[in-house]
Amino acid sequence: MSEILVVGSLAYDSIQTPSGRAERALGGSANYFSLAASLFAPVRVVGVVGEDYETKNIELLKSRKIDTSGMSIVKGKTFHWEGAYEGDMNEAITKKTELNVFEHFDPTLPEHYRDSEFVFLANISPDLQLKVLSQCKNPKFVGMDTMNFWISSKLNDLKAVLKKVDVVLINEGEAMMLTGAANGIEAAKKVVAMGPKALVVKRGEYGFALYTQDQGFFILPAFPIEKVIDPTGAGDTFAGGFFGYLASLGRVPTTQDLRTACIRGSILASFTIQDFSVNGLTQVSIGALETRTAQYNKVITV
Amino acid sequence: MSEILVVGSLAYDSIQTPSGRAERALGGSANYFSLAASLFAPVRVVGVVGEDYETKNIELLKSRKIDTSGMSIVKGKTFHWEGAYEGDMNEAITKKTELNVFEHFDPTLPEHYRDSEFVFLANISPDLQLKVLSQCKNPKFVGMDTMNFWISSKLNDLKAVLKKVDVVLINEGEAMMLTGAANGIEAAKKVVAMGPKALVVKRGEYGFALYTQDQGFFILPAFPIEKVIDPTGAGDTFAGGFFGYLASLGRVPTTQDLRTACIRGSILASFTIQDFSVNGLTQVSIGALETRTAQYNKVITV
Numbered sequence: 201m202s203e204i205l206v207v208g209s210l211a212y213d214s215i216q217t218p219s220g221r222a223e224r225a226l227g228g229s230a231n232y233f234s235l236a237a238s239l240f241a242p243v244r245v246v247g248v249v250g251e252d253y254e255t256k257n258i259e260l261l262k263s264r265k266i267d268t269s270g271m272s273i274v275k276g277k278t279f280h281w282e283g284a285y286e287g288d289m290n291e292a293i294t295k296k297t298e299l300n301v302f303e304h305f306d307p308t309l310p311e312h313y314r315d316s317e318f319v320f321l322a323n324i325s326p327d328l329q330l331k332v333l334s335q336c337k338n339p340k341f342v343g344m345d346t347m348n349f350w351i352s353s354k355l356n357d358l359k360a361v362l363k364k365v366d367v368v369l370i371n372e373g374e375a376m377m378l379t380g381a382a383n384g385i386e387a388a389k390k391v392v393a394m395g396p397k398a399l400v401v402k403r404g405e406y407g408f409a410l411y412t413q414d415q416g417f418f419i420l421p422a423f424p425i426e427k428v429i430d431p432t433g434a435g436d437t438f439a440g441g442f443f444g445y446l447a448s449l450g451r452v453p454t455t456q457d458l459r460t461a462c463i464r465g466s467i468l469a470s471f472t473i474q475d476f477s478v479n480g481l482t483q484v485s486i487g488a489l490e491t492r493t494a495q496y497n498k499v500i501t502v
Numbered sequence: 503m504s505e506i507l508v509v510g511s512l513a514y515d516s517i518q519t520p521s522g523r524a525e526r527a528l529g530g531s532a533n534y535f536s537l538a539a540s541l542f543a544p545v546r547v548v549g550v551v552g553e554d555y556e557t558k559n560i561e562l563l564k565s566r567k568i569d570t571s572g573m574s575i576v577k578g579k580t581f582h583w584e585g586a587y588e589g590d591m592n593e594a595i596t597k598k599t600e601l602n603v604f605e606h607f608d609p610t611l612p613e614h615y616r617d618s619e620f621v622f623l624a625n626i627s628p629d630l631q632l633k634v635l636s637q638c639k640n641p642k643f644v645g646m647d648t649m650n651f652w653i654s655s656k657l658n659d660l661k662a663v664l665k666k667v668d669v670v671l672i673n674e675g676e677a678m679m680l681t682g683a684a685n686g687i688e689a690a691k692k693v694v695a696m697g698p699k700a701l702v703v704k705r706g707e708y709g710f711a712l713y714t715q716d717q718g719f720f721i722l723p724a725f726p727i728e729k730v731i732d733p734t735g736a737g738d739t740f741a742g743g744f745f746g747y748l749a750s751l752g753r754v755p756t757t758q759d760l761r762t763a764c765i766r767g768s769i770l771a772s773f774t775i776q777d778f779s780v781n782g783l784t785q786v787s788i789g790a791l792e793t794r795t796a797q798y799n800k801v802i803t804v
Binding site for chain 1: 691742
């Protein structure tokens with residue numbers, strides 16, 4: 201069992217979906233990731249919030265034994281994102297981004313975080329991802345996420361991060377944008393040629409495609425969900441389940457470990473989308489995850 | 503081993519894709535279906551062409567032991583479709599539809615076709631689908647396709663066909679349009695509630711979702727293809743491989759047979775999209791299909 205360090209956003213999200221609306225609900229990549237990963241392994245979170253951040257939201261993480269000593273509470277307001285899903289539930293339309301305290305986020309790791317063996321750099325500016333990585337002592341396994349904004353505005357820094365990580369988890373559109381490829385399959389090979397040993401292409405309702413240098417593609421669908429309430433956080437939940445499972449093994453992951461980890465992440469994400477904010481995720485027990493995994497195995501087996 | 507009857511279009515397609523252009527190349531659902539199905543079982547085709555239809559295109563079917571005695575050659579021009587793929591390779595943009603002789607297509611089955619045990623009603627007007635079905639004597643297994651045009655213009659006839667078939671094979675957008683569902687998963691259940699025992703939702707590059715009354719969902723991805731040249735005919739190839747495999751078994755299909763048939767159809771379709779027109783499909787041997795199926799099994803297995 202290894203510890204996981206995650207750096208990312210801690211946010212309040214206002215979200216409109218065909219099922220309704222959530223106003224200033226708990227969100228942010230580091231929250232989804234931590235809650236997901238903590239089902240499997242100890243998590244240490246790095247992030248920044250404003251004075252308006254509610255104590256209960258920190259207590260939620262603590263109740264999952266997540267180490268929050270790397271969270272800074274600073275003067276100002278918490279990062280606030282407003283988005284909507286209209287028709288295509290695989291892609292959010294951003295209505296408003298108020299960076300607030302996140303704008304001047306300068307991650308400094310507490311001393312005891314620096315020997316974390318598993319490190320996940322969630323979607324933040326690539327220069328900050330590099331800064332976090334430079335504070336880590338010889339991690340065993342490093343992963344990252346990114347987004348279209350960084351691909352267009354900080355490509356050189358992003359390329360530097362790509363050379364330093366073991367696995368990249370991004371969505372299909374981002375993989376195509378990063379490589380200029382015409383589809384996710386072509387993109388996967390091209391991303392791996394940029395440095396990482398492995399890439400997970402997140403395909404929303406269609407599941408995932410893992411590509412590894414040594415064994416090529418591993419592709420499976422998502423667990424079928426009839427009623428998607430709010431897809432926000434599905435990708436970060438995937439990454440959290442993926443990393444949590446790998447850290448629970450404690451070893452340097454094999455390709456087979458990565459394949460199993462994808463299924464863990466994918467099934468866990470199917471719970472997140474069944475409710476607004478982190479509500480679907482926080483209710484998942486290991487037992488519920490096992491039950492759904494058994495159902496999933498029937499869905500993908502002749 | 504049972505005989506398969508297929509009724510559908512025999513056409514010339516002019517297609518623009520990012521890889522290039524094909525001018526008046528062989529197309530039409532009945533051609534793709536017949537060529538695919540004939541790898542596994544004997545096929546009888548019903549359709550109409552104009553005087554401009556080239557003899558070599560009929561000879562191609564005959565060389566695969568496809569019975570073409572139900573093809574009519576009538577005064578006028580063959581159905582011509584012009585389409586383009588721009589960006590999204592999962593959906594064609596129709597530039598021109600010249601129905602020509604297809605406009606007055608009135609399918610009459612040769613006497614020896616009427617006892618066909620497997621019947622596939624490709625994408626033609628639902629009233630013609632009903633007319634073909636009424637000429638069949640007690641078929642063992644009936645399938646159908648349709649399209650957005652019939653869903654909006656002939657919904658009542660379409661609903662009547664849905665009640666008479668065992669399996670529907672349509673793409674995800676069509677399934678959603680037909681049911682008003684927000685995603686393919688919700689749509690699948692709703693289509694099956696309209697009559698058929700099973701539905702195959704074709705998901706383009708993301709594979710397929712089979713839904714059966716008795717065993718629920720069976721979902722798998724498509725075989726990963728790095729360079730898609732022309733997706734035209736992929737869905738009809740899927741249906742042909744699916745039906746061909748089932749007819750080769752000869753029995754009334756079990757749900758497990760349907761699951762295996764989906765993999766057959768899906769793998770076969772992956773060859774069609776690697777070249778323009780039927781060129782990718784006609785080159786596939788059973789050996790090549792087996793080889794790719796073995797590769798596919800590695801892609802979907804941990």
